[in-house]
Amino acid sequence: MGRFRYGLWWLDQATAGVRAWPGSVAAGAATVGRELRWATELGARVAVARIDAARPEPWNDGKLLAFVTVVAACALAVALVLGLGVARWAMTASGSLPFAAAGAIAVGLVLLVLTYLVFASRRSGH
Template sequence: MGRVRYGLWWLDQATVGVRNRARAVTGGTAAVGRELRWAAELSARSTLAGVDHVRPEPWSDRGLLWLFGGISIAAVAVAVLLGFGMAHWAMTSSGATLFAAAGAVAVGAVLLPLAYLVFASKRRGRR
């Protein structure tokens, strides 16, 4: 046996334990990954099935008044926040971008209940 072959054999024998542990770790990691993917897929399917069966009930006039009152107060707060943020941004203040970004997120959060009210009342297809 030559020196090169002996060196390769010795390296193979020296790294057997490390290779076995690496195989065990990657096998375990792959099994955990498959389980997580399966759980995520089941969660997504059950969520979609549950969303498909949601039937919102009509609200009373008092409930709608409180909802739109809250939305209008939130809209005024968002307008004030955006006004201050845009004023600072126009003055090229260093920290003003945070105000503008927070205002954009707040506008999206205010529009979500309105979008729900619009699309929740759509008519269902034939059954």
């Protein structure tokens, strides 16, 4: 009986590290998850605070012309990609759907940003 108990004790001692490893890995993963959640939450709060504190200033004619030129060039590029994607999709070519989908997402994001810029108003506490 002594040898049997010694064998069980020895087996328990030999496998203690292997049995404890999954628990320590799970605890480490939980800690990393909590830290990532905290960092994401902190980053979101900082971004919201910075957006909220932004004060627009009027642009002069040069800046406005440059901005409108960049917007027009980007709109032309998106229209070109959308046109090619829709044309290939209409011809039922394989692999053309991602072009149309990417163009639709780009247009949607641009419209979302423009909607925010047009309708965002800041109420002053004065």
